Amino acid sequence: MKRVYFDNAATTPLDEQVLEAMLPYMKSKFGNPSAVHGFGRETRAAIEKARKIVANCLNCSTGEIFFTSGGTESNNKAIKRTIYDLGIKHIVTSPIEHYSVSHTVEFLEKDHGVEVHYVKLDELGRVVLQDLELKLAAVDETCLVSLMHGNNEIGNLIDLELVSEICAQFSAYFHTDTVQTVAHIPIDLQKTKVHFLSGSAHKFNGPKGEGFLYINSDVKINPHMHGGGQERNMRPGTENVYGIVGLGKAIELAHENMEEHRAYILDIKMYMARQLKENIPGVKFLGDWDGESLYTVLSVCFPENDKSSMLLFNMDIDGIACSAGSACSSGANTGSHVVRNFQPECAERTIRFSFSKYNNRDEVDYVIERLKVLYDVMVTGNP
Numbered sequence: 001m002k003r004v005y006f007d008n009a010a011t012t013p014l015d016e017q018v019l020e021a022m023l024p025y026m027k028s029k030f031g032n033p034s035a036v037h038g039f040g041r042e043t044r045a046a047i048e049k050a051r052k053i054v055a056n057c058l059n060c061s062t063g064e065i066f067f068t069s070g071g072t073e074s075n076n077k078a079i080k081r082t083i084y085d086l087g088i089k090h091i092v093t094s095p096i097e098h099y100s101v102s103h104t105v106e107f108l109e110k111d112h113g114v115e116v117h118y119v120k121l122d123e124l125g126r127v128v129l130q131d132l133e134l135k136l137a138a139v140d141e142t143c144l145v146s147l148m149h150g151n152n153e154i155g156n157l158i159d160l161e162l163v164s165e166i167c168a169q170f171s172a173y174f175h176t177d178t179v180q181t182v183a184h185i186p187i188d189l190q191k192t193k194v195h196f197l198s199g200s201a202h203k204f205n206g207p208k209g210e211g212f213l214y215i216n217s218d219v220k221i222n223p224h225m226h227g228g229g230q231e232r233n234m235r236p237g238t239e240n241v242y243g244i245v246g247l248g249k250a251i252e253l254a255h256e257n258m259e260e261h262r263a264y265i266l267d268i269k270m271y272m273a274r275q276l277k278e279n280i281p282g283v284k285f286l287g288d289w290d291g292e293s294l295y296t297v298l299s300v301c302f303p304e305n306d307k308s309s310m311l312l313f314n315m316d317i318d319g320i321a322c323s324a325g326s327a328c329s330s331g332a333n334t335g336s337h338v339v340r341n342f343q344p345e346c347a348e349r350t351i352r353f354s355f356s357k358y359n360n361r362d363e364v365d366y367v368i369e370r371l372k373v374l375y376d377v378m379v380t381g382n383p
């Protein structure tokens with residue numbers, strides 16, 4: 001059976017060249033990077049090389065990059081430490097953030113008395129920037145703004161530069177979850193002033209369990225854990241050397257070929273959208289899909305019928321991997337908190353297709369062919 005992987009916003013396959021770069025650090029180059037002997041110096045040098053690559057890609061200084069276990073840790077650390085260490089009592093965020101942000105914010109609200117202000121979304125699920133200004137103007141204390149750059153479910157992008165200017169105007173701290181955009185969309189931290197920015201290697205063909213947090217050098221927060229002095233005292237624990245090496249290699253490769261990948265993947269997304277429109281009557285695309293959107297994500301609301309909630313499950317049987325906001329263990333689509341927020345009628349029949357450089361148009365054709373069969377079966381009840 002053919003297998004098609006259209007779930008790249010969940011995670012991407014490891015690039016062969018990344019694996020090659022990592023392998024020596026799983027075998028012969030195993031020294032503890034904190035050790036002073038040659039084995040240690042070798043792995044320390046590899047970590048610092050990766051840090052330099054990340055800093056170059058984002059145009060920031062190496063001292064502002066801290067390696068973590070991924071996007072979840074980075075988001076938790078940035079938001080919680082801002083509240084714990086900087087005396088901030090107000091968070092302005094959106095109702096469609098990733099759970100690693102939204103559940104952190106809810107925890108701080110419940111357990112630490114933080115006041116949370118949710119910005120309005122328009123009919124396409126875009127953050128209403130005038131409302132962000134209104135929310136910031138209404139609070140006469142310093143706020144933390146946490147808004148994701150690219151939404152992992154519907155693909156909407158915020159104008160990072162504009163949001164950072166609004167935050168600066170109100171002297172707010174700005175944290176942005178760039179897990180879906182780092183290594184996919186250029187980010188220049190000299191032009192875009194953010195205080196915290198999170199990235200995760202497995203979203204750009206790097207290894208799972210490795211990420212980073214950019215902390216602007218003007219911001220002084222405390223470590224989230226205590227232990228040895230690794231990551232300049234900010235993240236104790238022996239470093240995941242091969243993960244860090246893999247992250248460095250993956251971001252480097254992505255930056256070398258970013259424009260080429262963008263054009264190639266965007267073509268697949270738009271081809272898929274055209275094919276869906278032509279072949280499945282009544283499909284709708286969510287978010288600002290053909291405007292300011294991730295070129296990797298197409299979120300599709302399928303027409304309602306009695307079995308539309310089982311589409312995901314049926315596609316899996318056909319070897320097609322895609323996803324909904326949350327899937328229960330039976331594979332039935334239980335609905336997305338993101339979609340529910342601005343298009344509730346679509347929440348239980350929306351499927352996200354997300355693409356990478358390893359996909360092609362033939363795979364789209366296969367998915368459309370299977371969807372046509374599935375849809376016909378569902379509509380007519382004829383197996």
Ligand SMILES: Cc1ncc(COP(=O)(O)O)c(C=O)c1O
Binds near residue numbers: 073
């Ligand atoms: C937007 C966004 N933020 C954060 C995360 C969490 O990243 P990680 O899996 O590295 O913890 C994800 C991953 O699903 C994501 O898509």
